[in-house]
Amino acid sequence: MAAVFGVSLKAEERFQAAKGQVSLDHYPVRNWTARHRHITLAMFALAFLAVAADDAKPTRPADPNRPARGREPVDLTVPEIHRFIGALLSPPVTSLNALLHWSNWCRNHQASARRSHYRQ
Structure with a gap:
């Protein structure tokens, strides 16, 4: 019973991510x-973002303690890739260097928060 609940919870989390990232629930x-x-195109866009985020992960040896103890930034996520593509396709409000600086700061901050959380 717990396994079925865990699977349904993961599916619900993925559906919420799809609604937030690719506007799956906004179909006029x-x-x-x-x-x-609309749903087919939205799911294709989410699949594209997920593959891009997975492809952006650096190759590292499998280490179960790496997320808690690593000093490197958190891997790129689907929302981060979505933001990059949106920034590249829209008229530039900020420079590319500012966008990359923000991304590095944000991922380093997330890694620091993760280390602090695991330290407690």
Whole structure:
């Protein structure tokens, strides 16, 4: 019973991520065909972002304690990749260097928070 609950919880988390990242729940359509096309494109976009985030991970040896003890920044996530693509496709409000600086700061801050959490 616990295994079934765990699987359904993971599926619900992924569905919430899809709603937040690729606007899966924002479809201003009236018929089934248009809704189906919107959901298909949204899921394709989420799959693209997930593959890009997985491809951006550096190759490291498998170490179960690495997230708690590592000094390197947290790996790129789907929201981070989404932000990069949005920044590259829209008119530049900030420079590329500022965007990369923000990303490095944010991921280093997340790594520091993770170390502090595991230290307690």
